[in-house]
Structure formats: structure tokens, C-alpha cells
Amino acid sequence: MNAPLPLFREAFYRRERRSVPLARAFVRTALADWGLDARAEDVLVCVSELATNALLHGVPPGRGYRLQLSLTHPGPLRVEVHDSGDGTPAVREPSDESGRGLLLVEALADRWGVGERNPGKIVWCEFGDLGDVRLRGVPLKGPAMTDRAAL
Numbered sequence: 078m079n080a081p082l083p084l085f086r087e088a089f090y091r092r093e094r095r096s097v098p099l100a101r102a103f104v105r106t107a108l109a110d111w112g113l114d115a116r117a118e119d120v121l122v123c124v125s126e127l128a129t130n131a132l133l134h135g136v137p138p139g140r141g142y143r144l145q146l147s148l149t150h151p152g153p154l155r156v157e158v159h160d161s162g163d164g165t166p167a168v169r170e171p172s173d174e175s176g177r178g179l180l181l182v183e184a185l186a187d188r189w190g191v192g193e194r195n196p197g198k199i200v201w202c203e204f205g206d207l208g209d210v211r212l213r214g215v216p217l218k219g220p221a222m223t224d225r226a227a228l
Contacts, residue, residue, distance in 0.1 A: 087143060087146070097125055100125070101121050101125055101128075113148075115206070119185040120156065120204055123189075127202065128142065129178060130166060130178050135197065135198065135200075136160050136162055137161060144157070144158055145157040153203040153205040154207055159197065159198075162198070166198075166200055187203050
């Protein structure tokens, strides 16, 4: 039995406010290309929160962050935000103006966590049970599962 190949997309964003809506649009396009409508809004909210956290807490001036999406079917959709900043994100009690981002990620994603990279960290979340994967309207099975847009 052949193992399915992963679908993969990545983008790099500079440290600027407009990167968050650009990241959402990037993910929305990937999800549409892969035919993943189930939980799309949950994924988009988590992308917004992880990208915003990277901008506010993880990306030093003059740097940026990398957003990666991967899906091995069957398996979860994984969202990763790579930044070069210090510190380890953690869920905390929200204040009047901030602190809700990782609470939302924890509530909406099936799993989330923080991995190491040098320099910085990778904050990730995963979403399972996304239904059938379809690449531009064609069901994917086995070794035919590739993503031409990612090549």
C-alpha cells in the first residue's frame, strides 16, 4: 500500500500589520484548493491569532515570520508559524485588551503546542476530521496526492 504524500504550502510575511489579513487569505485559498470547507473558519481564526502573536511578541524589528500548512491524508491539517523571537507562548488570563489569542486557539484547534527552532520557535495547531480532501474538485487517493501549487 502506498502512503499518501502530504499537501504543503508556505509563505513568508514581513513584520507589518497587513501580514495578518494576507496570511488569512493565503490559508483561505489553500483550504479552497484542497476542498477543505469543514472547520475552515476555525482554522482561519487560529491563523489570525498565531500570526498576530508572532507580530506582537515573536518577530524582532526588521524580521518576519513563516506560515506553513501541511496535510497528510488521512491525518490532521497542521498550521505552523515560525518566528525568530524569544519566549514561549502560553495560555494566560485575558486582560481587557489582550490575552485571548491562545485561549481561542486552545478552544478551536484539536491540539496546539510550541516547538524549538534556532533562533526562535514554532507555534503550531492541528485540526482533524476535515472530511474528504479534494484538489480542485478531484478526490485524492494514494500517490496521486500532490499539490501542484506548492511545487
